[in-house]
Amino acid sequence: MTTSSAHTVRLNARKNDITFTSGLAPTYLQANLICLPSRYAQDFRLLCQRNPVPCPLLAESKSAGSFTELKSWMANITDSAIACDLDLRTDIPRYMVYKDSILVKFQCKDINEDWTEDHVGFLIGCSYSFENALAIAGLPPRHTIMKRNVPMYRTNIPLCPAGVFTGGTFVVSMRPYTLDQIDDVRSVTRPYVGTHGEPIAWGWDAVRALGIKNIDSPEWGDAPLTVDGKPFGLKTEENVVPVFWGCGVTPQEAVMRANLQGVVMAHAPGHMLVMDVKEDEVLDPN
Structure with missing residues (x-):
């Protein structure tokens, strides 16, 4: 065994x-x-x-x-x-x-x-499943360093329906990165197509586009923080933006809908x- x-x-x-x-x-x-x-x-x-x-x-x-x-x-x-x-x-x-x-x-x-x-x-x-690869690349997700749960949000992106499953929307997970790190983050996570792959959106404009009402109040997980423990939504970190991936909580949300x-x-x-x-x-x- x-x-x-x-x-x-x-x-x-x-x-x-x-x-x-x-x-x-x-x-x-x-x-x-x-x-x-x-x-x-x-x-x-x-x-x-x-x-x-x-x-x-x-x-x-x-x-x-x-x-x-x-x-x-x-x-x-x-x-x-x-x-x-x-x-x-x-x-x-x-x-x-x-x-x-x-x-x-x-x-x-x-x-x-x-x-x-x-x-x-x-x-x-x-x-x-791709967080270890990010860490090896020198891009460890912040929640892993702070020993917190990743924040997850309900979005307005509709799922393609199937049978009884109608009306569902994407759930996304979020990890903050600086703007100059995003290309590397995308490259590292892109091959992980079986575990959501590369980010689907990033930047503060994406928060509004995804229909997320308050970045500091995720529906699941822990609220994101700055490196000095302040609410992430205060935008006090220069060039640091939210980066969003598809999330496996999505099926639970689809089942409830x-x-x-x-x-x-x-x-x-x-x-x-x-x-x-x-x-x-x-x-x-x-």
Whole structure:
């Protein structure tokens, strides 16, 4: 059995010994989780295919009810290589549970009582997976240095609808960078197409264009700060601007907008499943 740092993170999550996964098991892919009643699985699959930037589909339950065996949607990655000794119900630090589209459990430690033989789990790419590459390039995301959760925002960018999933919009994550760093940030993250790829927007004008009402009040994650701990929205840092990426919270938002019936489970934002797949195994060389 593997003794990789990714496996160790999963075991620690199972024992409730960790919370946020940003920065854990560097070089290993991290994934968002969403678990749906099987009657919605095909529509969700189609939603991911039509919206690959915010919803890059990495894997799903091999069959309805399976929380240990997954089918890979990643090129050149076999099913067995995704994650050994896996349990989708316990191997993420914190979960969210919705019943008839209403949040009923917030950051619970497992979903053992909520999972049924009718549920299908889906793994969606996470932007945490390129943060190690940014750090190696001398561009570490600020929230990782400050040991905070990345800020995430609801936007006005519509998703391409699929079946029951209509009315959803992009969710974006934000990392501040200076204007002269943006080209390098784009180059570093561009190959990570399975984990949202390069930024979709940047600059203070983008805040308004994306429909973000207050940069200091993200819908998920921690509020962004300047390097000296002041509210980021005060714009006190010369040439530092917000940079936005597609975010794997988008599928959760799409599920809530769809008013699905039954029990839906997901990761709590910032608490991911760490896979045995290495980042460089799924990079797009183009």
